Structure formats: structure tokens, C-alpha cells
Amino acid sequence: MEPEPNPNDMASLSLTTPTPTPDGVEVEVEGDAGSSSSISKSKAKKDAKKAEKAEKAAQRQQARSRPAAVTSESDEPDPLSSNYGDIPVEDIQSKFITGRTWTGVKDLCAEMKDKRVLIRGAAQVIRPVSKKMAFLVLRQSMSTVQCVLVVSKDIVSPQMVRFATSLSKESIVDVEGVISVPNDPIKGTTQQVEIQVRKLYCVNRAVPNLPFNIEDASRSETEFKKAEESGEQLVRVGQDTRLNHRVLDLRTPANHAIFGIQSQVEKVFRQFLESEGFRGIHTPKLIAGSSEGGAAVFKLDYKGQPACLAQSPQLHKQMTICGGFGRVFEVGPVFRAEDSYTHRHLCEFVGLDVEMEIKEHYFEVCDIVDRLFVAMFNHLNKNCSKELESINRQYPFQPLKYLPETLRLTYDEGIQMLKEAGVEIEPMGDLNTEAEKKLGKLVSDKYNTDFYILTRYPLGIRPFYTMPCYDDPAYSNSFDVFIRGEEIISGAQRIHLPDLLTERAEKCGIDVNTISSYIDSFKYGAPPHGGFGVGLERVVMLFCGLNNIRKSSLFPRDPQRLTP
């Protein structure tokens, strides 16, 4: 019943099907590998400039003449010509199912010595050494491996080496070859083995002139400093250039690591909350009224009705609590039409939201924050060391200091600490970015933690749905959480009494008609509840000590950027 490729098609597959090689041949090849490796260390540097020239020439030649079938630039016929070339378009249009085994670059290791492997990757580096030899560095995600082509009778022809050096950087290639293990460590690749290339096919060529090179985009400040000291000129890729060509920029090891961390943050968020009886939900992003009030709302026409993009899932997540859901979380986009052009604001970001019934006290919510984030930080430090190292190489940072049980201070205690340090704060006003930073430093010095909770904020600076304190209505049952002196989480007990909610909304200048279905929700029996919201990009940025939230957003949106 299942359509299989026509067996006749399979016959024409010699181009991409591996032909088994007797073990003897592979061992013989291993000898080559040893010598090539030593060459790679001694000659590589000397030939670098020459190579680059040759590469550019080859690229220019290739640029506009992309062949539809096997490339043979030489006039002499090559009996080994089926071992290399550009794969014809139709061969990558789901023509075959060969069942060949593909190996991942990250899995290549010394234990695989002499094994024949098949790999697809991006040609990050193409380095001609001579007419008889060339290196290729193949990349897959954060892993790279060095591939060696050495002319060898009946195995690698000079034409094949020429084909290899004609490839443009970042082209997608299939390499078949034998694993060898050089005596000396390989600099510049993650995997400490080489592949002695037997077959090499180009799947899809990149344009020869990339907006920038991945190596340039991957350099750390340390490298720039070193180069400057030695009088070398390195290309520096600016942030806008990166973001304009984000698909290239994303290929750097640090970026793969950053989004690896991002996915792990979300994973722990979900797993921890599920284990605590929370249920994942999805609330609408198209709503009739604004969810948080204020001007920072994107408006649109919804089939003739005025609509807003939700500034948070606040109203609807509370409504699921009124629906008896008990404990919920949501991961979804949040839209803020703010004009903030800072290092930490985006017009669209990913909100991690939590809402839960509370029995007595909003500290029940703080308890969840505490345990959730400690579990998250522990997980990242324990299981993502490769990613953290990779980020650290390009963007050095100090590991986050945090306590097994998260420190809680009241807002007044925070103000007092600032006061004692000579920083005067309007007691019932909000902390500005500078004061937050300063308090973070004071807390870090005094309590040895970069992660803490500040509770009991003045009511006047919190959203209308925040529950006032029982003993002083100037304060509220609310909290913010800080990492490295920057706010990442806001949370509170909510008002579950419809009359009080209406009163507070009106006092805050909200048109209660636009949120009547929200307010009505509390009339049908609503339990006391609270919750919090946190920006995914901010967690990643601050855990990794990044200096700009655009680094932790796949395709960032700010007041000036809507593409790519």
C-alpha cells in the first residue's frame, strides 16, 4: 500500500549510494590520514593566505555556473568522477529511499577509528593546501569535524580536490569517508577525529559572497583584543548586520547554545509545574479589551470589531482559575507596543505564565517561584555545561549565584538597604533600572545571591487586579523577582472579589465595560488565587549574563525591527 520508489530509479542511484569498501583499503587509507594530519598542523598556517586567494578565485569561477549534474571542471576524463559533484536537483526531490545510515557530527569519536561514515553538513571552512590536498570543516549545529582530501590512486583524484576547493563556504555537502585519529589535538574543530574523504557531493551551494562569515560572527572580545595587540585586523559583525541576516548569525556556536538553553528553560518550567499539578493551557491573543491597561497595546480590526493583542494572558489565565482549573501555566507570545528601545525590552516576547489557587497567602506563589527557578538553575548547570561553555567562550559571564532557598525581602527592606547605601528612593514609587541594579549589587554582597524576591510592593505601582494588603491598603500582596539586579518576574495575589475588582479597575482608569466578562467571572464563585509572569528571553539573557535581549530572541521585534 505504501508507495515505494521505483526499483528502476534505484539503479541510477550509484551517485549517492555508498559502495562497501573492504577493510584492508580503509586501513591503508588510515596511513594517509596520519600524514595529512601532521601536514595540517605545519603547512596550514603558511598556506592560509595563498589558499584564501585560490578559494576566492574558485568561488568566482563557480559563482554563476551552478551545474545541474556532476561537476567536472577538468578537460581530462576522470575515472573517479562518480565520487564527487553537485547532486542533480531531481535527486533531492524525494526520488530515493536508500536506507543509508547517516552519522551525526557530534557522535564522531576516536572509538569509531577506521569506520566508514556518511555525513551531511555545512562546509564552514574550505582550505586548499595544494593541488593534491585540501581540508574541509563540516558543521552540524554546535559540532564541527575536519575532513581531509588527499590525492590517492583509485581513491581521490586531483579533480576531486579541485571540486572540493570550488565549493562556496556554508554550502551543504554530503561526505563519505573513513574516520582517522590524528596524534595531535585538532584545533578549530569540536571533534577530535578526522574524516578521510572518499566521496563528496554538494547538496546545495551557498552564494559565494556571504553577508559575513560564521567565524567572524563567532569571535569573542578576547580574540579581538589579541588580534589588535598583534596588529591583525579582524572583521567585526555588528548587531544590526547579524539580525538582518539572522539565519547566518544563528549558525554560530554561541547562538546554538543560547537557543539550546532557551528550550531547556521552557522544558524545566513545564516539567516542574506538571509535577506540581499544574496544567498547560492556551488563552487567546486576540482580545476585546487590553489586558494590562495603558497605551502599550497593538490594536487591530477584528472582523469589524476593535481588538487588541494580549499584553499578557493575565485575564484569561485567571478566568481558567474561575473555571476550576486549580493550577495552570501557559507559554505563549506577549505583545507590548512600547517605545522602549533598551537592552531589555521587546515588542513581542515569550511569556511564561503561572496562575494558581492559594489557600491563605501569596507566599504559596513565591514558594513555587523559589522551587521552580532553583530547579531550573540546577538543571542548566548540571545538564547544559556544553552550551554554557560555548556561550562563555564568545560572551564571557560569571555563573549565577543563587541560594538553595531563595531570599525574600520586603520592598521596604529593599528601600532601606538603598537608603543606607546613600540612594534615596521615593518610598511609594517604583525602582528605576539604576536602583534595581544597585539593590542587586547590595543584596549580592550581603546575601551572596544574584537571585531574590522582593515582596509587599506599594499598591499604587501595581496593576489594578492586585490584592491590597490586609493591614495597609497602601501596600499589596505582590512581588518582583530579580536576577543580576534586573527584574524578571512579577507576581501577586489577585483580587477575586468582583466588587473590589471593579473599584480598583475604575480607580486605575480602566474602562470596566471592555473587561466585563473578566469581572463577571468572579461573580460565580471564585477561589483566592495568585500567579506570576516571566519573560523567557529575559531568563535566558540574565542567567547567561548576556548584554542584550535581542541575543536571546530568535527573531527579535523592537520598535524599529519587524523583519526578518
Next chain:
Amino acid sequence: MEPEPNPNDMASLSLTTPTPTPDGVEVEVEGDAGSSSSISKSKAKKDAKKAEKAEKAAQRQQARSRPAAVTSESDEPDPLSSNYGDIPVEDIQSKFITGRTWTGVKDLCAEMKDKRVLIRGAAQVIRPVSKKMAFLVLRQSMSTVQCVLVVSKDIVSPQMVRFATSLSKESIVDVEGVISVPNDPIKGTTQQVEIQVRKLYCVNRAVPNLPFNIEDASRSETEFKKAEESGEQLVRVGQDTRLNHRVLDLRTPANHAIFGIQSQVEKVFRQFLESEGFRGIHTPKLIAGSSEGGAAVFKLDYKGQPACLAQSPQLHKQMTICGGFGRVFEVGPVFRAEDSYTHRHLCEFVGLDVEMEIKEHYFEVCDIVDRLFVAMFNHLNKNCSKELESINRQYPFQPLKYLPETLRLTYDEGIQMLKEAGVEIEPMGDLNTEAEKKLGKLVSDKYNTDFYILTRYPLGIRPFYTMPCYDDPAYSNSFDVFIRGEEIISGAQRIHLPDLLTERAEKCGIDVNTISSYIDSFKYGAPPHGGFGVGLERVVMLFCGLNNIRKSSLFPRDPQRLTP
């Protein structure tokens, strides 16, 4: 460092703090429970109408006179008055942290006989039996338990019974009591134990006149039929009424089950894909051009630039593949400004999206679909029987038939099956809803499966980014997946060659200028890839055989509905 409630405050806590009761008293009470249980069976029916009348009267009396402190409607002083009443507002404003142990209704079982428990729940049923006795059914999510109040010296006063019967339905209450196990099964509650009430406090009263009762909203067609046969009139809650008051509607057992299933579908989706090396990503919903073309796009002003809401994460998920991410998935909102007012279209839904490099053939994508959904269906059947039963009780459905390895047919084979059954289809046109249904029936009869994949669709009816077939450009490397004769998944190999992509976009009438950053992504070395998208609400709807997608969306958005 952690602010604790003032110990002086704790002293005033007698209202909500349990006082330990000697075992002897509890056993004596257990005797009462036995007799009350037999009453509950014999008297309940007879007294139903009378009770309802009394209840309504009590509700009316309560309606506008919500007391701020303990209610005592009687003029006689009650020495037991601290055992019941309305909790003062300030007591639920995070005044206390008592450390009391709360029990979940779902955890109540016969093994807990004679144990004293503390429970918070919604008062789903309030049934006065006499001046000396009343029943309360407390609900938490899908679980319910019967609570019994019987006047008993020094334990339950007549005033306390009166207070209980004064509660409005759906009010949130705290009950403290002793578990008893009646001899006969308890009809109408999930838990087969009763709670002999010792203390009863109202946390938050519901308005006395709810838009509808949860019992009415929970009835099945079977119940309606039975009632009709016996000449009884039952209240039927229409879909718009339900959706207008969604927080009430969400409280039905079937709805709790539906959204339990929804969260499980997402959970399996993530876990399966993560185990296969996929990474969760988040792409922007605010984009410059439309992602799928066509008119069904919400437009808005983005800081002076024209913007669209993404109709799918298509372009950006492909761009992460160009960024070397290898295998990605996304769960996020998808916006379609379609005018479809059908049982299966929404203007906003949750998209489950997958994109992956393919080595040779788009069947690699079909393989993921196959194994993912079989794993998902197996998981739901194995681990969610309680939820499925609960849905089945209100909305009866046949379990989904599916094969261990999913059936694949070509589009032409499908057309042929329809033709043989007398249904003529325009061979290169799309299947309409009717033809899909019919083909689903034919496939179900012939292959015994409600879940199958239809491959190799005509190119003309697929999006511009779909890869044409290598052997016939009138067809494409694409597929749809069906459950119970309705399409739920669309997938394909994508065009990774920028020239072909531009050509196809132009042919499909897309303004390539609006998607230039997308097309450029393929110029820098793009691997062959494919993927698919599926609507979360549709999976839930069709797995559970629901008749309307609004039943599987928390707060559905259709052309006429933007609230709640």
C-alpha cells in the same frame, strides 16, 4: 529574613484553624454518618422539590446581604458560632500562614475512614433535608464529594445547618470534617465517601442567580431523551450561552476532561519530538508579510509599518532550519482571518508545528507523523481513561481506530477509491469536506483505520513553498493526514532552492518583496527539509469525536466571537 505573619495575628485565627478532636468523638459521629447516608438515599428524591424551593428562598434572602463576618441569622446566640460563617475579607488577603494540611477531593477514599480532613471546593449542590440536616456536594475539578450536616449536640447547631443551606450554588467553601463510608454506593458524586461536617466557612459567595447550573451544562443527550420519555423538563444550555459564560461552562466534568486531554496531547507532542532530537522554538507572530498568502490575514499597524499576524510559523520555522537547527518544533497561536463559520474553523488556534532536515525523501517527515501520533493515541488511551470516560458520558463517541503503522495512500489512489464508490472528483482539484468524509468512510471500511496519510497532492492546490515531484511537476512532495474523515495535518518537503522558490512564489501571486528575507535565507546554504503543521484543537476534537471545535478551544475565536 523571610517575613512571617505576626504571631499576634495568629491568635485571631480560631475561625479558620482546626481544633483537634478526640478520636472518641469522631467514632460517635461515624454512627450518625451511617444513618444519614441511608436517609440520603430514601428521602433525597422525595424532598428534592421541597428542597429546591427552600433553597431558592434562602438564596433570595442571602442575595443582597453578603455579610462581612460570621453569619448568624438566628436571634438566639449559638455557642458553636465559631464553627461556621463567612470568612472576613481580610482573612483571605494573605494574613496567615497556618501550615494546615489540605486534602484534595480526588484523594478522598474509604481508607481514610474516620480521618479528619480540610477541603476547599465549590458548593455544586446544596440540599436542605430538614431543619436538622443538609447535604452539600463539594467539587474540585472533575471530583465531587458529599458533605453531610446533621444537628448534633456540641458539634453541629441548627444555625449551622441553616447557614449551610443559605449558601449559593458555586460558592467557594472550606469544609472540615470526618470521613465516613456509607454502606451503599453514593450516586451523583465521584468519591464514594462522605464528609461529616464539623466546620464550614464560606470563602467567596457566588451570586444567587447563575446564568446556568453546572448540572444542566453537564447533561448528556441520553439524559435528555430519558427525561423527555418520562415527561420531565430539563434545562438545555445552548452553545452560545455556554461560551458567553465560559468560566461556568468550563466547570463541567467533560470540559475539565477535554482540556486535560488537550494538555496531554501537547505534552506527548513535545516529549516525543524532544526524544527524537527536535528542539522547541518560538517564532514571531508579528511579521511584515503574510506567511501563507491569501486574504485571510489580520493586518495591523506596527509602529508605522504595515504588519500581519502570522498565519503559521511556516517561514520562520524554515529559517531556523536554514540557521542549522536541524529539527525544530513550535507550539503557538496561529491567526486566520477567515470568514469560515463552520464546526472546524477558528480565527485563532494553537498550531503544533514541526520542521526538520530530510536526507532524501519527505517520507522521513511522514515517519515522524506516523510514530508521533501513534505514540500520542496510545498514551491517551492508556493514561487518560478517566478523562475519556468523562467526555464519553456527556458526548458519546467511538474510540479512534488506528493502525500500529499508519496507512499511506497517494492522492490518486484516494481519488480512485472515491471514483469506484461513485464520487467524481476533479482530478487535480482539492477534496471538499464531503469528499474527505466519504473517503474517510471508505478507508475505514477497507483498512480498518480512522487515521491515515494521503500523499503526493497536486502541486496546484498546495502553498508556493511546496517542493514539486521530481517525476511530474503537476504533483508535489506533500501530504495531508486525516482523522475520522477530517483533515488535521498538512505537510510537505519544502523548496530549499532560492531560484525555484522565487519562481513558485511569483507563480502563486505572492509579492516576493514582502518575503525577501525568507527567500534570501536559502541563498546561504540551506539543507533539504520538510515539516508539517497541525491544529491542537482539531486533534482533541477528532480524537474525542466532538462535533464542534469550539468545544476544544478554551476561549474560542470565530468571525463573530471575540469574547470572553
